[in-house]
Amino acid sequence: MSKMCTEPMRHALNGPTMGTRWSALLFAQAGFDPAPVRAALQAAVDEVDAQMSTWKPDSNLMRLNAAPLGAWVxxxxxxxxxxxxxxEIGRASDGAFDIxxxxxxTAWGFGPLAATPARIRTAMRTDRVPTHQALEIDAGSGLVRKTSPxxxxxxxxxxxYGVDRLAETLAAYGIDDALVGIDGEMRALGLRPDGQAWTIAVEAPNADRRAPHSILALQDAAVATSGDYRHWVEVQGRRLSHTMDPDRGAPVLASPASVTVVALTCAEADAWATACMVKGSLEGVQLARRSNLSALFIDREGDLLRETRVGRLFEPRPGPERVVDAGISTK
Known part of the structure; x- marks a missing residue:
């Protein structure tokens, strides 16, 4: 009689969302049907997109944008x-993260319209009220209103947040060990079947090719990276990042090449990585330390990359910073 196989089977699920793809990697015993789990994961990210898309005029977010000042929505x-x-992160980052x-x-070309001098001049106004002062939320009733444009x-x-919803969906199915992600934003649940942490590559900040810069081992944590090398536009011959500086109403000019943040949730990691990019290398590192973040800052110095590591996850290695060859994978 042949011995029954008890090795868990690998399931790699994925689907479209937010102009890219979501993914979920998990292991389950024989007889596990991935179809209902895949459908639930797709439904979870579809709901996020339906609520928060700026490309869908009927999304809940766009209906809030269209509401008159002072009206509760x-x-x-x-x-x-x-x-x-x-x-909350807007306040904690002194407005560096601003929703x-x-x-x-849109004025700078990151949307359906091309950048024009007139739109750019309008965006670069100096009377902008930080959103954490312009939006009021009544958490008890689920109502929101704008008090300033x-x-x-x-x-x-x-x-x-979509990654977090993938993780919550798997947990609802009793799946405690998995790796989920959307476009490089990742969250690790539990451990791999061999008892080891999930390994996740931090991408090198290279616009010409995709290659790992370093490797993280994560358990019950999330990671997100903000960088200047994936999404950009060219205005008057200059390449500009998609990360906006709220103080200037324009793309950031002196940001790191990338900032990677590890946090308990992917929404937190995502937002804090953006805030640190906006602050720049020096102030961003100070912000990360004040906020007790685990963060990896990568700056370009000619053909070299300079690392600055902050927090428990990144600081055990000796020395505050390290210089490596650009694009070379390091561990």
Whole structure:
């Protein structure tokens, strides 16, 4: 009689979302049917997109954007959670993370319209009220209102929240060990079947090719990276990052090449990585330390990359910083 196989089977599930793809890697015993889990995961990210997309005029976010000043608007629980977290990190980062940069991103060409001098001049106004002062949330009732003009855009946090929803969906199915992600934003649940942590590559900040810069081993944690090398536009011959500086109403000019943040949730990691990019290398490192973040800053120095590591996860190695060859994978 042949011996029954008790080795868990690998299941790699994926699907479309937010202009990219979601993924879930898990292991299960024979007889596990992945179809209902895949359907539930797709439904979870579809709900996030339906609530928070700036490309869908009927999304809950765009209906809030279209509402008149002072009018209370009912928002679903998911959108309410993300708005509250966005305002909280906005306050904690002194406005570096701002979920009200929708008009600025659009003016600079990160949207359906091309950048024009007139749109850019309008975006670079100096009377902008930080969104954590321009948005009021009544958490008990699920109502939100704008007290100052603001164009909400959750691109710096929605994908991270989508990853968290993937993790919550798997947990609802009793799946405690898995790796989920959307477009490089990742969250590790539990451990691999061999008892080891999940390994995740931190991408080298290289616009010409995709290659790992370093490797993280994560258990019950999330990671997100913000960088200047994937999404950009060219304005008058100059390449500009998609990360917006709220103080200037324009793309950041002196940011690191990338910032990677590890946190308990992917929404937090996503938002804090953006905040640190906006602050720049020096102030961003100071912000990360004040906020007790685990963060990896990568700066370009000619053909070299300089690392600055902050927090428990990144600092055990000796020395505050390290210089490596650009694009070379390191561990």
């Amino acid at each position: 009912a928002v679903p629980d998911g959108l309410g959670r993300v708005l509250r977290l966005g305002l 009200g940069m929708g008009d600025v991103g 603001v164009a909400l855009d959750l691109n710096g946090i929605a994908k991270g």
